[in-house]
Amino acid sequence: MNNDVKPLTPVLTKRWLSPRSWTIRTYEQLEGYTALRKALKAHPDQLIQLCKDSGLRGRGGAGFPTGMKWGFIPQGDGKPHYLVINADEGEPGTCKDIPLMMADPHSLVEGIIITSYAIRANFAAVYVRGEALHCIRRMQAAVQEAYAAGYLGKDILGSGFDLDVVIHSGAGAYICGEETALLDSLEGLRGQPRLKPPFPATSGLYESPTVVNNVETIASVPFIVNGGSDWFRAMGRDRSPGPKIYSLSGHVTNPGQYEAPMGTTLRQLLELAGGMKDGIPLKFWTPGGSSTPLFTADHLDVPLDFEGAAEAGSMLGTTALQLFNETVSVPWAVMKWTEFYKHESCGKCTPCREGTYWLVQILQRMVRGEGTASDIDTLLDICDNVLGRSFCALGDGAVSPITSGIQYFKDEFLALCDTNAASTGKHALAGAH
CATH class of the missing domain: 3.40.50.11540 (NADH-ubiquinone oxidoreductase 51kDa subunit)
Known part of the structure; x- marks a missing residue:
């Protein structure tokens, strides 16, 4: 074990493994x-x-x-x-x-x-x-x-x-x-x-x-x-004190709940959880569930507390760390999350109700290999019309994976469009003959 991962005396989880702990x-x-x-x-x-x-x-x-x-x-x-x-x-x-x-x-x-x-x-x-x-x-x-x-x-x-x-x-x-x-x-x-x-x-x-x-x-x-x-206050960081339960899921050797002081980094949590599953490197992850902007492998040392996550461009959220390795397509993952938000939108306000519907349509088309480069601009434009304009935070959360996904992995979105452009070009040539 690395020296900077100190063994922690559990607080919130201290009774979890006791016999019949629920009684x-x-x-x-x-x-x-x-x-x-x-x-x-x-x-x-x-x-x-x-x-x-x-x-x-x-x-x-x-x-x-x-x-x-x-x-x-x-x-x-x-x-x-x-x-x-x-x-x-x-x-x-x-x-x-x-x-x-x-x-x-x-x-x-x-x-x-x-x-x-x-x-x-x-x-x-x-x-x-x-x-x-x-x-x-x-x-x-x-x-x-x-x-x-x-x-x-x-x-x-x-x-x-x-x-x-x-x-x-x-x-x-x-x-x-x-x-x-x-x-x-x-x-x-x-x-x-x-x-x-x-x-x-x-x-x-x-x-x-x-x-x-x-x-x-x-x-x-x-x-x-x-x-x-x-x-x-002796645990955690000055503005975010105390212990926290971090939920690790996805491509991690030992997924589960890990109690650690606020401000613990993903690098430290991964060490506790046995590292990435099958040794395949980390590609992207969520610090607090899918409604928080994505992080990449460059963010392993971000302190996971309210200030640390915000300063790095995301949110601590519910400390639901979903880890994805290099085998996962970012546009595909973003599409699946957006389908969830479209399904769960209550429909009360127009930006979220209509915005999530159109975001799903465009992302599904792109993942099918039928997207165009202008779709990326359209996605960002819709996100801009949803963010801060929805009745509640669901709309803001729905656009977070899309905008951060394009920010860090724009090449993957463009690659889907290039595939479509190449296949469209082939069909055009076939028609000319």
Whole structure:
């Protein structure tokens, strides 16, 4: 092992390999619900401040400071407050939240109780992707165990704090990973993004103050309560502290979840994962799922935190690292991703609905070998009309692989056009004879 890859004491994943790690019995044997007892003795505002001091940022992709989001909830407004956990996890390549809920559901449940206490919410909902049936059942079982142990329900541990938690099954729509579309879906409406402002902090679920957080974000909270903000900040980088679960998939020897401090590089993660599969060199990769601009083999040493990824021209996103070796055609991969976004566009806004449709038409034609050089300009022009002009971030995410793919691998797109030009020329010559 290279010296710069230090062995890490796991935090978020420390219980994952314990026998029956998903049960409350195992969880309590391994410091489970000790953070809750500590939190209930503190004032809710102290917990919000602790979260701010820790520097915890949202692990769902945007990286918004979690403590700040909690602090936006107006207090003493006479309205019910809600906590909603975004466990939809539909981003291609992302697979960290479902393993966490499968292996250690009580870390999420405990985080939910502490967070709800901090924001004065008496109802919390976990919105789980509908296809993850095994995960939904495991979360439901964990919630039932927590009720039976007195960690949920009325007067939790004699604190006077009441909380009910519901596990809600989505119906498999990618758009419901967008927080306001998720809220509409939770209310029984069609999942479509809402106009902002007003923001969920003041007008969220049932038009009441709501915090929407990702699974990994809330599962980090009990560790922060027990370890303190300085302990949490000792991991990762100054502006992006703490541990992170990186999902490695694709052409890698040992795909899976790798916990490492924020700011770890792909070179270090690849070393942990046994390198590229069959030794075929890396060609391109996504740092945070397919809606983040592509990176190439030149980006192996980019620090994978919010600032590092952005400075290199991409986004950290959900740290879903999809790795592709030199056998993969970039235009083909970009086409497959664009087909996904076209299928998952909710159709609410014209730029995304129409843009993704035409992008798919052009890319499919190019991959069939029927493209022309002007198609590349047309693709970029459509992308320019979608980026920043869509109702939500789905449109922005849909164009990221296309623009970055053309930026780094324009030759491959041109080669498809050259193939078409050559074959068209042959047909023309044959016609002349």
